[in-house]
Amino acid sequence: MIHSQAIIDPSAQIADDVEVGPWTQIGAGVVIESGCRIASHVVINGPTRIGRNNQIFQFASVGEACQDKKYAGEPTELIIGDNNVIRESCTLHRGTVQDEGITRIGSGNLLMVNVHVAHDCRIGDNTIVANNVALAGHVHVDDFAIVGGQTGVHQFCRIGAHAMCGAASMITKDVPAYVMASGNLAKPHGINSEGLKRRGFSPEALRALKQAYRLVYRQGLKLEQAIAELDDLQRQYPEVALLAQSLRDSTRGIIR
Structure with a gap:
C-alpha cells in the first residue's frame, strides 16, 4: 500500500491499509489512521495526527511549521479528524504556543484546491472551503459553514455554523451563525435559507x-x-x- 518511492520516517505511525503514493514524504511524529489515501508528491510533517478515511491529493503540504514570525520551533501540532477531502496544493500549518499550540480540522470537510489553513485555526465538521481561500491565524470556521472561493479571512475572525460567505469576499469581522455574507468588505445578506x-x-x-x-x-x-x-x-x-x-x-x- 506504500509505494516504494515514498519516503517515510521510521518513527511515523501509519495504519496497515493506508495508501501512500510515490514521491510522498512523511516525517517524524506523524500518525495516520486506517483507510486514508495519500496521493503522490504530498509532504506531511509532524507532529501531525490524521484520523480515518481521509483523502489527501497531490502537492498538499500538511503539518508544516507556521509562517508566524513569533514561532521559534516550539513543538506544536496539527490534528485532523475523519472523512475529510483535502485537495491539491492545500497548505495546513501547525499551531503556535501563543494559542493552544494546535491547529484543528474536524471531520467530513471538503478543502478544495489551494486552500490555506494557517496556525491555530479551528475548522469544525461538514464545512466546505472552496478554491484559493486563505484562513489567517486563529480563525474559527464552525460546523456546516461554506466559504466561497478566493475569500480571505482576517486573523481571529469566526465564521459561525451554517453561515455562507460568497466568493471573493474579505472577512474582517465575525460572521454570525446562519448568516450569508459577501463583498469586500463583507456585509450581511440575510439568512442562509436554502x-x-x-x-x-x-x-x-x-x-x-x-x-x-x-x-x-x-x-x-x-x-x-x-x-x-x-x-x-x-x-x-x-x-x-x-x-x-x-x-x-x-x-x-x-x-x-
Whole structure:
C-alpha cells in the first residue's frame, strides 16, 4: 500500500491499509489512521495526527511549521479528524504556543484546491472551503459553514455554523451563525435559507431565524440589546439559541 518511492520516517505511525503514493514524504511524529489515501508528491510533517478515511491529493503540504514570525520551533501540532477531502496544493500549518499550540480540522470537510489553513485555526465538521481561500491565524470556521472561493479571512475572525460567505469576499469581522455574507468588505445578506432547507430545518425554525435576523440587523439595536431581544425566541427555538450564542462569543465584532 506504500509505494516504494515514498519516503517515510521510521518513527511515523501509519495504519496497515493506508495508501501512500510515490514521491510522498512523511516525517517524524506523524500518525495516520486506517483507510486514508495519500496521493503522490504530498509532504506531511509532524507532529501531525490524521484520523480515518481521509483523502489527501497531490502537492498538499500538511503539518508544516507556521509562517508566524513569533514561532521559534516550539513543538506544536496539527490534528485532523475523519472523512475529510483535502485537495491539491492545500497548505495546513501547525499551531503556535501563543494559542493552544494546535491547529484543528474536524471531520467530513471538503478543502478544495489551494486552500490555506494557517496556525491555530479551528475548522469544525461538514464545512466546505472552496478554491484559493486563505484562513489567517486563529480563525474559527464552525460546523456546516461554506466559504466561497478566493475569500480571505482576517486573523481571529469566526465564521459561525451554517453561515455562507460568497466568493471573493474579505472577512474582517465575525460572521454570525446562519448568516450569508459577501463583498469586500463583507456585509450581511440575510439568512442562509436554502442551505438550511437542504439540511432539514423546519419552516417554523426558518421563520424564527429570519425574525431573529431582523432584530439583529434591521432594528438599529446595539449588539447587547439585540441579544437581549432574542431571549423569547431562543427559549422556543434552539436554532435561535445557536445564533445568540455566536453573537455572545464574538470578540472582533460582527459584520454589519
